[in-house]
Amino acid sequence: MNDVQLGMPQLPAPDYPADVRARLEADAREVIARYPGSRSALLPLLHLVQAEEGHVTRTGIRFCAEMLDLTTAEVTAVSTFYSMYRRRAGGDYQVGVCTNTLCAVMGGDAIFDELKRHLGVENGETTEDGAVTLEHIECNAACDFAPVVMVNWEFFDNQTPESATRLVDDLLAGRTVEPTRGAPLCTYKETSRILAGFPDARPGAVEATGGAGPASLVGLRLAKGETAPGRSADHVVAPRTTADGPAEALEGEPPSGRPDTQAPSGHPSSHDAPQETSASDDQHPAGPIAEEGE
Amino acid sequence: MTVAAEYGGTRPGAGSDPEKLLEPVLSAFWDEPESWTLETYRRHQGYEGMRKALAMAPDDVIAYVKDSGLRGRGGAGFPTGMKWQFIPQGDGKPHYLVVNADESEPGTCKDIPLLFANPHALIEGIVIACHAIRSNHAFIYLRGEVVPVLRRLHEAVREAYAAGFLGKDILGSGLDLDVVVHAGAGAYICGEETALLDSLEGRRGQPRLRPPFPAVAGLYACPTVVNNVESIASVPAILNKGKEWFRSMGSEKSPGFTLYSLSGHVANPGQYEAPLGITLRQLLDMSGGMRPGHRLKFWTPGGSSTPMFTDEHLDVPLDYEAVGAAGSMLGTKALQCFDETTCVVRAVTRWTEFYAHESCGKCTPCREGTYWLVQLLRDIEAGKGRAADLDKINDIADNINGKSFCALGDGAASPIFSSLTYFREEYEQHLAGRGCPFDPAKSTLWADNDAHLGVNA
Numbered sequence: 001m002n003d004v005q006l007g008m009p010q011l012p013a014p015d016y017p018a019d020v021r022a023r024l025e026a027d028a029r030e031v032i033a034r035y036p037g038s039r040s041a042l043l044p045l046l047h048l049v050q051a052e053e054g055h056v057t058r059t060g061i062r063f064c065a066e067m068l069d070l071t072t073a074e075v076t077a078v079s080t081f082y083s084m085y086r087r088r089a090g091g092d093y094q095v096g097v098c099t100n101t102l103c104a105v106m107g108g109d110a111i112f113d114e115l116k117r118h119l120g121v122e123n124g125e126t127t128e129d130g131a132v133t134l135e136h137i138e139c140n141a142a143c144d145f146a147p148v149v150m151v152n153w154e155f156f157d158n159q160t161p162e163s164a165t166r167l168v169d170d171l172l173a174g175r176t177v178e179p180t181r182g183a184p185l186c187t188y189k190e191t192s193r194i195l196a197g198f199p200d201a202r203p204g205a206v207e208a209t210g211g212a213g214p215a216s217l218v219g220l221r222l223a224k225g226e227t228a229p230g231r232s233a234d235h236v237v238a239p240r241t242t243a244d245g246p247a248e249a250l251e252g253e254p255p256s257g258r259p260d261t262q263a264p265s266g267h268p269s270s271h272d273a274p275q276e277t278s279a280s281d282d283q284h285p286a287g288p289i290a291e292e293g294e
Numbered sequence: 295m296t297v298a299a300e301y302g303g304t305r306p307g308a309g310s311d312p313e314k315l316l317e318p319v320l321s322a323f324w325d326e327p328e329s330w331t332l333e334t335y336r337r338h339q340g341y342e343g344m345r346k347a348l349a350m351a352p353d354d355v356i357a358y359v360k361d362s363g364l365r366g367r368g369g370a371g372f373p374t375g376m377k378w379q380f381i382p383q384g385d386g387k388p389h390y391l392v393v394n395a396d397e398s399e400p401g402t403c404k405d406i407p408l409l410f411a412n413p414h415a416l417i418e419g420i421v422i423a424c425h426a427i428r429s430n431h432a433f434i435y436l437r438g439e440v441v442p443v444l445r446r447l448h449e450a451v452r453e454a455y456a457a458g459f460l461g462k463d464i465l466g467s468g469l470d471l472d473v474v475v476h477a478g479a480g481a482y483i484c485g486e487e488t489a490l491l492d493s494l495e496g497r498r499g500q501p502r503l504r505p506p507f508p509a510v511a512g513l514y515a516c517p518t519v520v521n522n523v524e525s526i527a528s529v530p531a532i533l534n535k536g537k538e539w540f541r542s543m544g545s546e547k548s549p550g551f552t553l554y555s556l557s558g559h560v561a562n563p564g565q566y567e568a569p570l571g572i573t574l575r576q577l578l579d580m581s582g583g584m585r586p587g588h589r590l591k592f593w594t595p596g597g598s599s600t601p602m603f604t605d606e607h608l609d610v611p612l613d614y615e616a617v618g619a620a621g622s623m624l625g626t627k628a629l630q631c632f633d634e635t636t637c638v639v640r641a642v643t644r645w646t647e648f649y650a651h652e653s654c655g656k657c658t659p660c661r662e663g664t665y666w667l668v669q670l671l672r673d674i675e676a677g678k679g680r681a682a683d684l685d686k687i688n689d690i691a692d693n694i695n696g697k698s699f700c701a702l703g704d705g706a707a708s709p710i711f712s713s714l715t716y717f718r719e720e721y722e723q724h725l726a727g728r729g730c731p732f733d734p735a736k737s738t739l740w741a742d743n744d745a746h747l748g749v750n751a
Binding site for chain 2: 106183196214223
């Protein structure tokens, strides 16, 4: 539930322990130096504090504010705008199922439903062991690989409910998981450090899974005179609807799909569910203050 | 070809021979084992365009790109050279190049595979563009949700610095250039160029009022060019192979090559690089058509924000003018194809949920309008809608379109208008307790697997 507290303001967030603070400050200065204006470093710094704690805490917000000479209210306003900043602790592996239209239609809804059932969690929730946070995500620019599942923002292409279930089972069991495109998975915190602008130093991470994915190469292969893989002899190519109605073949279509993988008719989506409110800025309270008229 | 005949006639002279119709340029060597490395790129004439550009005066580079006719590949199609020309010169302020790599438009999937397979095309284009607009600092604003691409960009920038293609006095030209790869944090609106600039300045990604345009007051209120990845990545080939070569492809007003992204219920989804003006029919003919046993129902020419088309539009040349004349926009050339198993109400509802989720909240028509569209569409989809609701969603869309602060609102209205135009009957089938007549299981990637096993066994 939303942890909205009205009334007494919270005490200022505690600082990081001195050694952590010193390490993060060094990182933060390196990031800030890349930009002509220091505030440009805010998004990377928010990724950096996620790399430390796994989500954006009040301590992390305070740290960003102090590094950039902003108020915690200003930092909070930014951190709550962007969907990649977690507002509460989550799993080591963030499993995101694309349920934007194309992936949803191609099976993303069925995959998401199956994972919710299999893991016993709802959108945005984490498994009890703290391993996996499940969520549905928006279009991730891989529509030619639909349906797509992202784990810690690495691509798992052309998924099915069965393959996605195996995937989360592997994550829960602590097995090494390799994406279709991307590097062998690291934890959510380690991923956040890359996002903060610190290149992945693991050997082989850049090279992993090779060049372009298969779908990216379809046009190139055709242009070179090779045959497209999905081409088969019995396909029907988009016949126009005639005066008699749709093409004949559609009527006698055999039943398809597995009963347990069908999406519900309602396609519930929690896009507009209320998000948790951020912790208020204790140093700059928005409520009545006793200056004027006193 | 018998395949072509099934469409009901082909245009004169329009065959489906992929070797003639396709033109891989940016994608020409994506099939090499290490296509993303500097070494591979240089084997394919990488950084040759940069050498030619650095030998030219900056204004001449701008004129050259302008003469080539290159238009923005991010959706709007604004001439790239003209955008560069708008940068005031001799103003004493720093100039910035910001590359928009926030590819998030539903259906759009061209920049991400391009950067994954060939990031140096972008880096080289950045050097050329910065030389032209006299900039010493460029930013690549990459959406955060694509870490594999972020790794390759980090590596490409590192390689380019090591080779002397970035940094101080590039190849003795006197040009100093720093490039920063900046990861976003999840917000579709940051693909809007002024929202992107606010985000890059460390703020909530909300669009700015224009004028002033970014060319005058962009990043840190300094003259700034914001270009799409594919636009900038196309520049090196133009410099290297010549503007005449570029203009020999496509049409007078839409010259050149581009990436078309085919997705959905097609036999072979993927990237198809071709001269502007190819048709969806040609692309389907050469690539195996729709998935076996199905036919095209509706498709988007350039992402969900471009009004949808139907099988009536298979022969519309996919360039800026022809798609516009047919009532839509070329957009990002994201050809999302849906077959007859797909419920158009479901598709539009989901897109609308996306726009509501991604609305930044700055302006009322978009913030409130998208919210209420979602409420009405969910009711309609669930069979709880009334006949008047169809006019109501049309009316709300009309109150968003052209009245919102930025193009996100217009984009949200597009699927509503176009689906009501082509599929009003299908909406009506959902009304008054009837609900959705479609079975979503039939639309899935695996829907026909069992059936085909049965046929073939």
